[in-house]
Amino acid sequence: MIGEKQEGLASIIGCKFKGCGHELIFNTSTKTKGLTGKMFWTNNLAAVWGQMTTGGGFNTLEESLSVLNVLVMTKQSFMHTEQIIGKWWWSVLEESMKAAGRQERQIAINKQQHHHSVPAITVIVDAGWSKRTHKHSYNALSCVGVIFGKETKKLLFIGVRNKYCAVCAKDTTKEHECFKNWTGSSSSMESDIILEGFSKAEEQHGLRYTSFIGDGDSSVHSTLRENIKVWGHAITKLECANHAVKCFRSHLENLVKDKPQYKGRNKLTEAQRKRLASAVRCAIIMRSNEVKDKKVNKVAAAKALQEDILNATLHCFGSHSKCKPEYCKTVRALQSPTNTNDSQQSDILFSSGTDSSTDTSFNSSICSAGPSNSTSQASSSLVDCCDEVSNDDPLDALLLEQQMAWEEVTSDAPEEVQLDYSLEPTVPLDQQMICDIQKIAGRLAAKANQLIGNFTTNLAEGYMHIRSKFDGGKQINRSQSGSWESCCAGAALRVNEGPEWGPTIWEKITKCTSNDTFRTVSASKNKILAQDNKRKATEEVKQQRKRRRSTPDYQQGRLDYSRYDNKGPNAVEVPTDLFTDKLHDLMVKYYEAHVKVTETAYQNNGTK
Template sequence: LIWNGDMSVAKREGLYCSLVFTCCCSHEIKINTSKQCLNTSKRDINVRSVIGANFAGIGHQGLVKLCAILNVPLPIDDDHFFDTLDYLLPTFESYKLRSMKNAVEEACKKSNGRKITVSGDGTWQKRGFSSLHGVVEVLSNGPTAKVLDLERLSKKCSICTGLLSIKYSDPKQYSESKNKHQCEINHVGSSASMKVAGIHRLFARSKMLYNVKYAHYIGDGDAKVFPKLISDPPYEDVSITKIEDVNHFSKKMLHRLQKIAESLKKTNIDGKLGIRGSGRMTKKMMINFKHYYRLAIVRNKTNLDDMVRAVWAIWKHKSSSNSEPHHEWCSPSYCGYLQALEK
């Protein structure tokens, strides 16, 4: 059978539209392409598109371009986009707080107390320590680390900046708006100091938020965070101890090797430029050095002398030849030369 009728779009809101099918007998069937969210006039597809655009980091303009490329209707306009964000924010905040509280309780259960081990890190909106905005967070310790608390730090307020346009033309409105709005600036100082100030702030409020104390801090090699926690202790009765992050520390071996290889790439060594290439310091070998360095630290963490010997054994083993063996600090567990002598 062939349907004899007409289809029209009765209403369109962003990615949502209401379709009306009218039969030749004047009977109408109305189909909505997306359901309406509870207690609001917003449509599910538009709300989800806003969430997706923010999670993907493309914003409204990126969403507009994506829809154009996919040849689908344009999303809701800019004003409705940000209105939807304001509508979603309380829900996100509530879920965020509930999720972090659950993560704290998991960490307390694992440590059998209210003094737990955490790691801290930070990120910036752009590289180069010139960013106006940054985020710091503390995470639980374990195979599946979870965020316990986070803080956004800003050196600039978009509303304050926008109000400057009416500062002299309408000083009354400028003063009223400036006093009413919630300023976004919560950090004074360099962008590089955001991580130090932010992590200290998270430590200081842990007792108030969760009734816990971060007694052990896993550092990532940053030389400024831990001294700040010691010089300005967030707790009166707890002395914070630092646990060095071996993974981050072992990366220094890789970075140093890469830096040396880069600095020598135009230097003639044994008839060849640099130290890279087949039979020399390859990328795979650099990664292996990092791995061996980490194992030397982990396997000898209770004995400094053995740790030093194990680290130097890496270099001695790799620099050895049949005519000049240097395997006196090697272990038969990995050294083929010593294994051959035992046979």
């Protein structure tokens, strides 16, 4: 060998034969032409590609290869290659989103869903930030927003906002590609991204997004209605059932935190708060299934759901006078022909020792403790709700099992001991506590027309989960250059193209076949994922999960440290060693503070 020139993970080696003196030059890596037409060493592209898809960076690659005694490319070369791959990903992603838009448009035409002769669809929207700032700080430097088509379950739009550029922060006069595109607050990034996606819907896909499924962020809806011209007034919002119940549970937690007197037995305990949230969630599933099975119309189902939510508080605390037999086991048992105690049941809601007039007035007060728009007023507005949209998304296994176990999760007593059914609670209840809970339930009941359909933003949440793999779980600040954009684009391709997206996108970009190992690993992961989903769908696994959730450890939401000798409260702490004089001073102070014995008296007592 007469010489070697290294270019990252590729080398140009020159050698000379001793016999004939002929010189030969060969490369340790092939060259690949990307979408830009420029040639790149395949080894360098593959190394950076692998780090980008696993949440790593230059430091991770350098440390990993140093163990193998392999020299790596320079940091500048790594960052340049990372930006090039990111641009390629964005280019391919635009084509993928246009193809998904054409599918959504054709489905809307086939279903005859139009708004002023333009195909109209329902979309799912959400946003995620580059930093964990939920319920605190709200100062993330970057945000990504996504819009999914409900029918194709594919990404139609993705937008990124950045508040920071590392080059601009050092030298604003330097010529560079600036990624800073936002100067407002971090919390307002989501509304701006979703607004951009809605504004470009007709131009990009020939569609109008007349309804969207989102979480509890009301500012997005108002921003769309105010800023989308021509058809903004027709945009309706469908509430994510998961987020709605989560907010309901959070309000209950805050209520107990603000009013500690509601803690304790027969009050708003942790188990009771879980039971209330589960009752509401199961009611949403039940009424949505009625509409899906075409047993009732959407207006009637929304009205029934509103009544169920308002009655959930009384039901969970043992008052079943207003419960419906569809979901209440106590009412079904009392209505059965074999029950002989029907004549003995009273209509009094609370056994508090007061007369019937007092109980009746209290019943009226708690039923009207919600918002100013009562049940009758809210039901009249249900006619204006959006067009019926069926929910074809698969339900989460947990929610399905909650629905199957409705009576169990909403009952205070175990099945085998619940023999004496009664319409009234066995103990007096705190009326003020019930009223406070009803106020929280009333705010949720007002959204009943938006909850019918059991819609969720699981598609968007799934994208955020996949993106966390690309950005390293938000542990690295990727907002200083184009790294954050590249992570978002890679996750979007993974969602639209499936688990085997890697070899497919590599071949589209490089115009050459991916290696056998790359294809084998991707196919293996796809197979494992399919087998895992199939296993989770079996009845045996569902029953195992159900039994596991019924254990005390799972219900308490924490480990039972009594099983461990040296964990949690049972952990043994080693005290700090003290000198003799220091220990004597502490002993004297303790006696003076707690026993009130002076040192002289202590010494005199010791001599006796």
